[in-house]
Amino acid sequence: xxAASPSSYDEMFAADGSVRAAYRGxxxxxxxxxxxxxxxxxxxxxxxxxxxxxxxxxxxxEDAEERLIPFDMVPRIIAAHQxxxxxxxxxxxxxxxNAFLHDLYxxxxxxxxGRLPARLLEKNxxxxxxxxxxxxxxxxxxxxxxIDLVRTGEDEFMVLEDNARTPxxxxxxxxxxxxxxxxxxxxxxRVRVREVSDYPRRLARSLAACLPPAAKGHQPVVAVLTPGxxxxxxxxxxxxxxxxGAELVEGSDLRIENGRIAMRTTQGYQPIDVLYRRVDDDxxxxxxxxxxxxxxxxxxxxxxxxxxxxxxxxxxxxxxDDKAIYSFMPEIVEFYTGEKPILPNVPxxxxxxxxxxxxxxxxxxxxxxxxxxxxxxxxxLIGPTSSKKEIAAFAAKLAARPHNYIAxxxxxxxxxxxxxxxxxxxxxxxxxxxxxxxxxxxxxxPGGLTRVALKKGSLVVNSSQGGGTKDSWVxxx
Amino acid sequence: MLGRSANGIFWLFRNLERAENTARLIEAGFRMALTRDAxxxxxxxxxxxxxxxxxxxFEAKFGSDYAGPxxxxxxxxxxxxxGNVLTMCxxxxxxxxxVRAGITREVWxxxxxxxxxxxxxxxxxxxxxxxxxxLDTLRRQSTQVRxxxxxxMLRNEIYNFARIGxxxxxxxxxxxxxxxxxxxxxxxxxxxxxxxxxxxWENVLRSLAGERAYRWLNAGRMEARGIAExxxxxxxxxxxxxxxxxxxxxxxxxxxxxxxxxxxxxxxxREADCDLHTITIDAIFEQGLHEYIAKFISRNTRLANQIQxxxxxxx
Numbered sequence: 001x002x003a004a005s006p007s008s009y010d011e012m013f014a015a016d017g018s019v020r021a022a023y024r025g026x027x028x029x030x031x032x033x034x035x036x037x038x039x040x041x042x043x044x045x046x047x048x049x050x051x052x053x054x055x056x057x058x059x060x061x062e063d064a065e066e067r068l069i070p071f072d073m074v075p076r077i078i079a080a081h082q083x084x085x086x087x088x089x090x091x092x093x094x095x096x097x098n099a100f101l102h103d104l105y106x107x108x109x110x111x112x113x114g115r116l117p118a119r120l121l122e123k124n125x126x127x128x129x130x131x132x133x134x135x136x137x138x139x140x141x142x143x144x145x146x147i148d149l150v151r152t153g154e155d156e157f158m159v160l161e162d163n164a165r166t167p168x169x170x171x172x173x174x175x176x177x178x179x180x181x182x183x184x185x186x187x188x189x190r191v192r193v194r195e196v197s198d199y200p201r202r203l204a205r206s207l208a209a210c211l212p213p214a215a216k217g218h219q220p221v222v223a224v225l226t227p228g229x230x231x232x233x234x235x236x237x238x239x240x241x242x243x244x245g246a247e248l249v250e251g252s253d254l255r256i257e258n259g260r261i262a263m264r265t266t267q268g269y270q271p272i273d274v275l276y277r278r279v280d281d282d283x284x285x286x287x288x289x290x291x292x293x294x295x296x297x298x299x300x301x302x303x304x305x306x307x308x309x310x311x312x313x314x315x316x317x318x319x320x321d322d323k324a325i326y327s328f329m330p331e332i333v334e335f336y337t338g339e340k341p342i343l344p345n346v347p348x349x350x351x352x353x354x355x356x357x358x359x360x361x362x363x364x365x366x367x368x369x370x371x372x373x374x375x376x377x378x379x380x381l382i383g384p385t386s387s388k389k390e391i392a393a394f395a396a397k398l399a400a401r402p403h404n405y406i407a408x409x410x411x412x413x414x415x416x417x418x419x420x421x422x423x424x425x426x427x428x429x430x431x432x433x434x435x436x437x438x439x440x441x442x443x444x445x446p447g448g449l450t451r452v453a454l455k456k457g458s459l460v461v462n463s464s465q466g467g468g469t470k471d472s473w474v475x476x477x
Numbered sequence: 478m479l480g481r482s483a484n485g486i487f488w489l490f491r492n493l494e495r496a497e498n499t500a501r502l503i504e505a506g507f508r509m510a511l512t513r514d515a516x517x518x519x520x521x522x523x524x525x526x527x528x529x530x531x532x533x534x535f536e537a538k539f540g541s542d543y544a545g546p547x548x549x550x551x552x553x554x555x556x557x558x559x560g561n562v563l564t565m566c567x568x569x570x571x572x573x574x575x576v577r578a579g580i581t582r583e584v585w586x587x588x589x590x591x592x593x594x595x596x597x598x599x600x601x602x603x604x605x606x607x608x609x610x611x612l613d614t615l616r617r618q619s620t621q622v623r624x625x626x627x628x629x630m631l632r633n634e635i636y637n638f639a640r641i642g643x644x645x646x647x648x649x650x651x652x653x654x655x656x657x658x659x660x661x662x663x664x665x666x667x668x669x670x671x672x673x674x675x676x677x678w679e680n681v682l683r684s685l686a687g688e689r690a691y692r693w694l695n696a697g698r699m700e701a702r703g704i705a706e707x708x709x710x711x712x713x714x715x716x717x718x719x720x721x722x723x724x725x726x727x728x729x730x731x732x733x734x735x736x737x738x739x740x741x742x743x744x745x746x747r748e749a750d751c752d753l754h755t756i757t758i759d760a761i762f763e764q765g766l767h768e769y770i771a772k773f774i775s776r777n778t779r780l781a782n783q784i785q786x787x788x789x790x791x792x
Binding site: 052239247248252264266 | 480481483577578582589634736
């Protein structure tokens with residue numbers, strides 16, 4: 001057995017090379033498999049993904065218009081007791097996020113109480129004045145949330161990021177499981193893993209629980225709004241619509257009729273009750289936001305405010321993804337739930353604060369610095385892997401606009417083995433569990449999407465930068 | 478169902494049908510070319526190009542050099558021919574992605590698989606040695622999609638729009654092959670009934686995969702009138718005009734039942750279908766086969782347009 005590198009926590013092997021409890025069942029099975037079988041299965045899996053079209057598009061890359069996200073066949077396994085704690089922490093955080101969003105768009109008690117500086121909202125493009133004073137149907141802002149977690153030790157899980165806008169990746173969670181079950185059915189008879197396959201049904205139920213006032217008493221009409229087949233996540237949009245039995249619509253299918261958003265069907269225009277939109281706020285309504293957008297529907301914000309439709313997630317939820325806001329999440333959780341946060345944040349320096357800025361500038365080579373409005377790894381500095389010149393250039397940018405940045409320590413993320421030529425080799429991972437919110441409560445699918453950095457030593461798990469995915473198991477007691 | 482999805486599924490199946498028919502046409506042309514001397518062989522290839530309506534485009538590129546490899550590659554994979562088979566497979570797949578939520582996983586996988594295979598096979602020029610393999614694959618793939626569809630799709634509006642796309646396209650193809658072979662390709666009317674004429678007719682049957690069925694029904698007699706009757710009026714033959722319209726009628730009836738109302742398209746269909754049921758082959762030859770077919774093709778197009786309009790394919 002190979003032990004992981006001593007610097008980071010390996011989820012499968014302890015430092016002495018012994019197998020941790022959660023992985024014992026899997027390891028026994030693994031040891032019985034002939035060496036070449038798993039490699040052959042890896043090739044099979046890739047052919048399977050290609051045939052089923054589970055691909056993502058890369059913008060600005062015309063040759064490889066559709067790529068596969070590499071799939072690794074060693075599952076990421078979470079013990080039942082760990083998951084119980086994680087899900088309590090996630091639920092608490094998501095409850096706080098929704099209360100926070102409601103407050104931000106109403107009385108702003110948290111600002112009045114002095115816990116959150118008002119300047120974080122001023123001139124912040126993610127804060128939508130159109131949402132002020134309006135309560136979405138059912139009081140739900142974030143119908144679907146993805147909470148990105150990282151782990152640094154046995155019990156040390158931290159929230160790296162909240163995705164309250166339009167989190168993606170759930171189709172990979174589902175397809176990864178399907179693939180594993182198709183390839184290794186006997187493995188699932190030996191290790192009891194909690195089911196994820198009913199996510200689409202739960203999503204449909206959760207969305208249907210947030211009907212707008214204008215909905216009649218009939219069966220709720222749910223539609224998924226996609227930017228179209230060239231969007232990087234199109235596969236997921238089609239997948240979810242298919243699994244929910246909902247229509248997959250584009251902006252050009254929609255128009256306003258009698259105060260409702262209606263889709264052009266073969267029998268005329270039919271009103272939609274709930275629109276699960278996978279189009280950003282900016283493109284949702286050309287009348288209100290970007291006038292050149294062809295992806296949304298003109299006037300949908302007026303219909304929305306008049307109670308003609310439910311938009312999921314609600315416009316304006318992106319403010320909760322802001323990294324400056326993120327740094328206040330421990331205070332936010334406490335303010336709205338009256339409880340201490342179960343899941344901590346990654347320690348974060350706000351460069352807007354003079355002491356923090358001074359520290360960050362002195363320690364740039366050890367830190368990760370992020371733009372507060374950025375996403376997906378753009379516009380950030382990873383100190384340990386940057387040259388002196390890059391650091392100096394970044395320091396100048398940072399000193400000129402400190403408000404625009406936060407900094408975090410370079411974390412030693414936990415590792416899980418991947419199957420490489422040499423057998424099991426540790427690689428860094430993160431975890432994105434998916435959370436559904438409806439007036440009936442908060443529903444967390446056990447597991448989520450594990451992203452893995454395939455390059456040795458790399459901490460970057462993004463699929464656009466060479467990351468892969470794993471099936472994520474939560475064990476059944 | 479969305480109008481845009483109906484449009485997508487309609488064109489998905491039109492493109493698949495067209496790709497398959499094109500493969501058959503090349504196959505028949507290739508077989509003919511093999512049995513003739515070089516000059517006649519290039520006549521044969523020209524007839525394939527003319528049947529596909531590609532003469533102008535082809536001659537703009539190759540002049541009158543109707544050599545086999547030129548023709549084969551022009552039809553199958555040349556980007557100067559916007560209607561090449563690879564593009565059809567690509568369009569079919571793009572449409573399938575667009576209506577992904579409306580088709581079963583099996584149908585999607587077989588369309589996707591078909592595109593992946595064709596893309597690989599057509600990545601480099603097709604030699605006459607490889608041609609058989611390419612055409613075989615093309616036919617097998619389309620059979621696979623059809624099988625997936627028959628075996629897994631709910632018989633609802635989506636299925637009916639898919640079938641309507643297939644049969645509109647198939648009727649159009651059969652009519653065009655019949656017309657071009659008969660009207661355009663015979664050097665002059667004096668050839669009617671000659672041995673060249675008979676070879677041509679056999680080729681028509683072969684292009685439509687009907688030679689075996691026809692022989693079986695007619696004890697091997699090749700005769701223009703009999704073949705035309707078979708291809709137009711015999712509702713037992715799955716590529717005949719009468720068969721296609723029988724299917725179109727039942728698919729449109731299903732839609733009318735599901736939606737609770739008929740549309741203008743139903744009236745056009747009834748007129749065409751009634752015509753195919755009452756006319757005799759003698760009457761067709763009396764008014765002129767070419768005139769009859771030209772009328773049929775234009776009504777078929779009118780029907781397709783009316784369906785697209787009635788069911789709100791586009792805004």
